[in-house]
Amino acid sequence: MGSLSTYFTSSVGRKQIVAVTGLLLILFVIGHLAGNLLIFLGPEAFNNYAKKLAGLRPGLYLVEVGLCFVFVVHFFVTGVLVYENYLARNTQYGVNAAKGQRSWATRLMPYTGTLLLVFVVYHLLDFTFIDKHGHRSILADGNSYGLYGVVVNAFADPGHSTFYIAAMMALGLHLSHGVESFIQTFGFNHPRYTPMIKTFSHIFALVISFAYSSIPVYILLNYPKVP
Numbered sequence: 001m002g003s004l005s006t007y008f009t010s011s012v013g014r015k016q017i018v019a020v021t022g023l024l025l026i027l028f029v030i031g032h033l034a035g036n037l038l039i040f041l042g043p044e045a046f047n048n049y050a051k052k053l054a055g056l057r058p059g060l061y062l063v064e065v066g067l068c069f070v071f072v073v074h075f076f077v078t079g080v081l082v083y084e085n086y087l088a089r090n091t092q093y094g095v096n097a098a099k100g101q102r103s104w105a106t107r108l109m110p111y112t113g114t115l116l117l118v119f120v121v122y123h124l125l126d127f128t129f130i131d132k133h134g135h136r137s138i139l140a141d142g143n144s145y146g147l148y149g150v151v152v153n154a155f156a157d158p159g160h161s162t163f164y165i166a167a168m169m170a171l172g173l174h175l176s177h178g179v180e181s182f183i184q185t186f187g188f189n190h191p192r193y194t195p196m197i198k199t200f201s202h203i204f205a206l207v208i209s210f211a212y213s214s215i216p217v218y219i220l221l222n223y224p225k226v227p
């Protein structure tokens with residue numbers, strides 16, 4: 001009989017855990033992007049959105065703890081799979097055959113994933129656990145613009161923006177293999193569909209990573225850095 005522990009102990013079960021947690025993270029990434037793009041509508045729209053989200057507390061705390069759990073499970077269960085695959089590839093017959101078929105995005109998955117984990121921790125310290133009405137929210141005219149001001153001040157700094165854009169490129173690479181892999185884990189694994197699934201994953205990854213990157217690029221081009 002199947003149980004939760006069977007999922008963790010079988011390789012197929014672990015793949016499904018990675019795929020389901022991956023899907024939840026993809027849904028978060030899409031929702032978060034939609035909210036962040038409100039920055040193009042100005043401080044009022046963006047801060048109102050942040051206020052509405054904050055108004056969902058204390059329920060939102062539950063979602064955040066769930067999201068954190070999903071992140072951690074995705075990271076560690078994937079780690080186990082990567083290690084298993086590494087061992088399998090290093091058997092006498094597996095070495096070269098497997099290596100030749102793996103794309104760059106696939107080979108870089110552990111690195112882009114780890115970079116994203118580091119990014120998320122940095123990002124939370126950057127935008128979540130800060131004083132949203134303190135000195136970092138003040139723009140060139142001397143007024144506080146709340147969370148909008150915090151984001152603008154962060155991205156007006158070219159070094160800060162470059163780090164974010166690099167992380168968004170890592171996100172794109174990670175998604176370009178992750179989405180394809182998730183779709184295949186759930187059964188669409190017929191050779192006839194493979195090229196279609198690959199194209200979809202690549203386009204999806206490009207759109208997400210360019211849309212996120214458009215925010216620091218826009219701010220960098222439109223707001224001078226306040227010394």
Ligand code: HEM
Binds near residue numbers: 050127212
């Ligand atoms: C240009 C890109 C991004 C911008 C401008 C941005 C902006 C923000 C802001 C302003 C917050 C704080 C919200 C608040 O406390 O009210 C936040 C929280 C967060 N962001 Fe981002 N973000 C970006 C990219 C990302 C990416 C790519 C990820 C994930 C891979 C991510 C994950 C998170 C998480 C997990 C939180 C905490 C959510 C919560 O507290 O409810 N962000 N982001």
